[in-house]
Amino acid sequence: MKKYCFGIDVGGTSVKCGLFSAEGDVLDKWEIPTRTEDNGVNILPDVADAINRKIEEKKLDKEEIAGIGIGVPGPVNENGEVPCAVNLHWGYVNIAGDMERLTGLPVKAGNDANVAALGELWKGGGAGYHSLIMVTLGTGVGGGIIINDKIVAGSHGAGGEIGHAHVEDAITDPCNCGNCGCLEQVASATGIVRLAKEELSASEEQSLLREGKISAKRVWDAVKEGDALAIRVAERFGEYLGKTLAVLATVSDPQVIVIGGGVSKAGQILLDYITGPYQKYAFSACRGTEFALATLGNDAGIYGAARMVL
Amino acid sequence: MKKYCFGIDVGGTSVKCGLFSAEGDVLDKWEIPTRTEDNGVNILPDVADAINRKIEEKKLDKEEIAGIGIGVPGPVNENGEVPCAVNLHWGYVNIAGDMERLTGLPVKAGNDANVAALGELWKGGGAGYHSLIMVTLGTGVGGGIIINDKIVAGSHGAGGEIGHAHVEDAITDPCNCGNCGCLEQVASATGIVRLAKEELSASEEQSLLREGKISAKRVWDAVKEGDALAIRVAERFGEYLGKTLAVLATVSDPQVIVIGGGVSKAGQILLDYITGPYQKYAFSACRGTEFALATLGNDAGIYGAARMVL
Numbered sequence: 001m002k003k004y005c006f007g008i009d010v011g012g013t014s015v016k017c018g019l020f021s022a023e024g025d026v027l028d029k030w031e032i033p034t035r036t037e038d039n040g041v042n043i044l045p046d047v048a049d050a051i052n053r054k055i056e057e058k059k060l061d062k063e064e065i066a067g068i069g070i071g072v073p074g075p076v077n078e079n080g081e082v083p084c085a086v087n088l089h090w091g092y093v094n095i096a097g098d099m100e101r102l103t104g105l106p107v108k109a110g111n112d113a114n115v116a117a118l119g120e121l122w123k124g125g126g127a128g129y130h131s132l133i134m135v136t137l138g139t140g141v142g143g144g145i146i147i148n149d150k151i152v153a154g155s156h157g158a159g160g161e162i163g164h165a166h167v168e169d170a171i172t173d174p175c176n177c178g179n180c181g182c183l184e185q186v187a188s189a190t191g192i193v194r195l196a197k198e199e200l201s202a203s204e205e206q207s208l209l210r211e212g213k214i215s216a217k218r219v220w221d222a223v224k225e226g227d228a229l230a231i232r233v234a235e236r237f238g239e240y241l242g243k244t245l246a247v248l249a250t251v252s253d254p255q256v257i258v259i260g261g262g263v264s265k266a267g268q269i270l271l272d273y274i275t276g277p278y279q280k281y282a283f284s285a286c287r288g289t290e291f292a293l294a295t296l297g298n299d300a301g302i303y304g305a306a307r308m309v310l
Numbered sequence: 311m312k313k314y315c316f317g318i319d320v321g322g323t324s325v326k327c328g329l330f331s332a333e334g335d336v337l338d339k340w341e342i343p344t345r346t347e348d349n350g351v352n353i354l355p356d357v358a359d360a361i362n363r364k365i366e367e368k369k370l371d372k373e374e375i376a377g378i379g380i381g382v383p384g385p386v387n388e389n390g391e392v393p394c395a396v397n398l399h400w401g402y403v404n405i406a407g408d409m410e411r412l413t414g415l416p417v418k419a420g421n422d423a424n425v426a427a428l429g430e431l432w433k434g435g436g437a438g439y440h441s442l443i444m445v446t447l448g449t450g451v452g453g454g455i456i457i458n459d460k461i462v463a464g465s466h467g468a469g470g471e472i473g474h475a476h477v478e479d480a481i482t483d484p485c486n487c488g489n490c491g492c493l494e495q496v497a498s499a500t501g502i503v504r505l506a507k508e509e510l511s512a513s514e515e516q517s518l519l520r521e522g523k524i525s526a527k528r529v530w531d532a533v534k535e536g537d538a539l540a541i542r543v544a545e546r547f548g549e550y551l552g553k554t555l556a557v558l559a560t561v562s563d564p565q566v567i568v569i570g571g572g573v574s575k576a577g578q579i580l581l582d583y584i585t586g587p588y589q590k591y592a593f594s595a596c597r598g599t600e601f602a603l604a605t606l607g608n609d610a611g612i613y614g615a616a617r618m619v620l
Contacts, residue, residue: 154563156599158596162560162561164560164593166556283489
């Protein structure tokens with residue numbers, strides 16, 4: 001019987017590490033820097049070193065360790081390989097193979113957004129369910145799809161890349177991905193700022209947003225104050241996101257849709273603006289799909305990574 | 311070692327039955343009528359009877375039969391139950407349980423469109439792949455999603471209901487599902503007729519479609535003749551379908567997209583109108599996704615049903 005596992009979340013500046021019990025309790029949690037120099041050649045050896053030292057420090061028996069789960073910011077295929085990961089300065093890396101060699105433990109690797117979705121399903125906003133769509137609203141829009149407790153990695157590592165669903169023909173400036181009119185351009189923190197600027201320049205109407213630098217947080221604060229212009233921004237955001245989720249639900253038909261990322265700190269009011277349009281556009285059988293806020297914050301990645309090997 | 315299995319495709323007027331070898335060769339194929347009277351209470355007993363008689367006729371040993379796969383027109387959950395199936399006049403039916411009781415063989419049941427998708431993946435247009443999106447363009451638009459050789463049934467039995475993805479805000483008359491602006495309303499055979507009528511009434515332009523009753527087949531025939539108005543219809547159809555498939559690919563990121571149904575008899579030219587818009591709107595990693603025409607026609611259902619139990 002395996003008693004422990006490691007959950008690792010590799011980010012562009014730091015690597016979050018967790019030692020978990022087989023029940024999913026965090027026994028230890030720490031961070032190491034991500035050394036991206038020299039094409040990130042040190043990243044996996046650094047992680048392996050951190051794990052090996054933790055095993056020594058805690059006097060763990062390797063026989064009792066189920067393995068290491070690891071999430072990275074890039075398209076990871078089902079063999080644990082990534083063709084490239086821009087933020088880590090990586091070209092092709094066989095994450096699972098390299099890490100197994102460095103630690104002598106079984107390793108599973110996945111895309112960080114997909115892995116975070118698995119974490120939220122296991123111990124977060126989607127706990128108790130087996131299938132979910134997770135949307136992470138931050139600087140960009142990340143996504144992860146889980147079906148029957150398994151990540152949908154996709155045949156090109158693009159499973160769950162819902163931030164790049166095309167939603168608006170009228171947008172002619174390119175998204176970071178190169179396309180125009182992606183969900184990310186209207187539903188991320190920067191997308192919400194875009195919508196607010198459009199509303200502000202479309203009229204002379206008074207608004208709390210007329211003064212100072214606009215941010216997604218200020219938009220949601222203004223919504224809570226009853227600011228009519230900010231409410232229009234929230235409605236447009238909700239229409240884009242709710243409608244897109246209704247389309248995506250015709251593919252995977254999840255039990256629950258979980259909304260996370262910095263923007264989700266606005267709380268329940270955010271869900272209220274999404275669920276109305278969702279229900280309007282959803283296929284009848286999916287109209288009652290649950291919505292929930294993510295609860296694990298920045299720890300979703302290490303939870304999901306641990307879950308992959310349990 | 312199991313040598314045989316049965317693949318059954320229950321339709322509203324007839325039930326297609328197939329006896330397969332474990333390698334997927336059709337050893338026998340026949341049809342029986344679907345008796346929908348009395349809330350369809352005879353349908354499964356009729357099917358069981360047909361199977362039991364075939365076993366007797368062919369002198370098969372039940373020990374050598376892997377089981378029975380069965381596709382039905384309705385939302386089937388993973389336990390092989392359906393809450394209702396309008397075309398069969400069924401309320402709740404435990405298909406797998408009832409059929410196992412009636413035949414003494416293992417039974418798996420699925421939604422007919424999803425099962426047909428599995429058939430095309432196994433022996434048809436998607437052969438050699440493991441994940442696909444299948445679109446069936448007939449009177450309506452059916453769909454099926456396969457990931458890692460498994461049907462995505464969905465938590466409400468609505469997995470792959472891509473005909474009811476919302477694609478057009480401007481449509482205000484309802485789809486059969488009750489919503490407005492579904493893919494089915496613009497990309498099915500009837501949807502293509504809708505687009506043709508719109509183009510015809512928008513101008514006085516000469517067209518082969520000015521005379522006689524418009525059908526999807528006549529539209530594609532006119533496209534092949536170089537009819538400018540028909541070509542605009544094909545472009546609009548391709549833009550709707552290609553764009554929607556690009557969005558759906560951000561969820562499941564399939565290896566191949568297979569187009570079937572009566573409309574697909576137009577052939578390669580149909581794919582040509584879809585792939586351009588698909589590539590324009592697809593996330594970069596999915597831009598090279600293969601497209602193929604379905605090849606099994608009305609037999610896709612029995613193939614997929616057989617595959618479920620092998």
